[in-house]
Amino acid sequence: METHQLLDRHSILSNKEEAFALQRAVVDKDVASIFGLVENEDLRSAVLSKSPHAIFRLLGDEHEDLRKVVCEKNWHALFRLLKKYRKPFENLR
Numbered sequence: 001m002e003t004h005q006l007l008d009r010h011s012i013l014s015n016k017e018e019a020f021a022l023q024r025a026v027v028d029k030d031v032a033s034i035f036g037l038v039e040n041e042d043l044r045s046a047v048l049s050k051s052p053h054a055i056f057r058l059l060g061d062e063h064e065d066l067r068k069v070v071c072e073k074n075w076h077a078l079f080r081l082l083k084k085y086r087k088p089f090e091n092l093r
Contacts, residue, residue, distance in 0.1 A: 068077035
């Protein structure tokens with residue numbers, strides 16, 4: 001049985017909107033329609049727009065200094081990161 005035939009049968013048995021998004025994702029190879037199923041705007045923005053701000057929203061607040069370095073080019077945050085991670089590397093000497 002062909003993929004589009006399976007998806008047509010699935011759309012009859014399930015939610016039409018979800019089935020349509022799944023059909024577009026598989027048959028038309030439309031990546032954006034997958035995010036209609038997931039309903040996570042930050043994930044959609046991170047993948048489709050390649051937005052660094054959205055990526056750091058997904059990672060959370062524990063990576064705030066890294067976000068400041070990448071997105072805002074904040075060099076003070078870079079030195080805080082270097083200071084934070086310098087101690088584990090000193091044990092390798």
